[in-house]
Amino acid sequence: MTTRLDWIGLVRHGQSTGNVAREVAEDAGHAVIDIAERDADVPLNDLGERQARAVGEWLADNPPDLVVASPYLRALDTARLALGVAEDSGVEVPGGLRVDERVRDRELGVLDLLTSRGVAERWPDELQRKERLGKFYYRPPGGESWADVVLRLRSLLAELSAETPGQRVLFFAHEMTVFALRYVLEAVPERELLTAAARTDVPNASVTAWERGLEGGYRMTLAQETGHLGALLS
Template identity: 80%
Template structure:
C-alpha cells in the first residue's frame, strides 16, 4: 500500500471479560458464550487493566504522535489507561487519543456469541461455507469478512496519510487488525496470511509495529511483542 505514514503500531486491547467468558465456554463445550453486554461494551478484566498499565510504561518509552483506538470499550479503556500511565511519567502524545469506528472488531452477524461448537450445531451450512471460502472472504449473514475489515482499514490509513505525512500512529484495536495490517502494509498474500494466522497467537496487550523503508514499503519490526508484560500474566 502507498502511504505517507512513517510508522504504524498496533496494541491489542488488554484481556476483556469477553475473552475470559469465551475461553470458559469453549473449555466447557458450551454452544453460547455467557456475555451480558453487547460486544462494543465489553469491559477489561482486572488482568486486562494491569496489562493496559504495563502497555503505558512501554508507551512512555516509545511515544507515537497520535493514538487511534477502536471505539469498543475494551480498546478505548486500554488506550486511556496506557496514555494516563505515560502522562504520569511526563510523556504526552501530541495528537492525543481519538476513536475511529473503522478500527472496530469484525462483526460476526448470526455467529455472534457462539462458540465453535455452537456454530457447528446451529449453523452447519455456514461452517461448510466458511471452510470452502476461507476466513478471509467468508462473510457470515449480517457480519463481515476479513476483506471487509481490510477495506475500512485502508480508508483510515489513507485519511491519516493525507492529514499528516510522516505520522507515527499507534492503533489500539483487535486481533484481526494485526492480520489486516500485515495484508495492507506488507502485502502478504491471502494464502500466506491465513497460514500465518493459523500458527500465530496475538496475546492481549501485545504490540506489533511496521516501519516504512527507503523504498516506501513497510517492514514489520515487532511481532506480537510482550516484553513489556514481563511482570504481568498473559492470561
C-alpha cells in the same frame, strides 16, 4: 493511496471479560458464550487494566505522534489507561487520542456469541459456506469478512496518510486488526496470511509494529511484543 506514515504500531486490548468467557465456553464444549454485554461494551477485567497500565510504561518510552483507538470499550479503555500512565510520566502524545470505528473488531453477525461447537450445531450450512469460500472472503449473515475489515482499514490509513504523512501512529485495537495490517502493509498473500494467523498468538496488550522503508514498503519490527508485560502475561 499509498500509506505514507513512517511508523505504525498496534496494541491489542488488554484481557477482557469476554476473552475469559470465550475460553471457558470453548474448553467446556458449550454452544454459547456467556457474555451479557454487546460486543462493543465488553470491559477489561482486572488483569486487563493492569496490562493496559504496563503498556503505558512502554508508551512513555516509545511515544507516537497520534493514538487511534477502536470505540469498543476494551480497546478504548486500554488506550485511556496507557495514555494516563504515560502522561503521569511527563510524556504527551502531540496528536492526542482519536476514536475511529474503522478499527473496531470484526462483526460476526448471526455467529456472535457462538463457540465452534455452537456454529457447527446451529449453522451447519454457514460452516460449509465458510469452508467453500475460505476464511478471508466468507461473510456471515449480518457480519463482516476479513476483506471487509481490510477495506475500512485501508480507508483510515489513506486518511491518516493525507493528514499526517511521515508521522508515527499507534492503534489500540483487536487481534483481527494485526492481520489486516499485515495484509495491507506487507502485502502478505491471502493463503500465507491465513496460515500465519493460524500459527500466530496475539497476546492481550502485546505490541506489533511496522516501519516504512525508503522505497515505501513496510517491514515488521515488533511481532506481538510482550516484554513490557513482565509477569502479567495471560
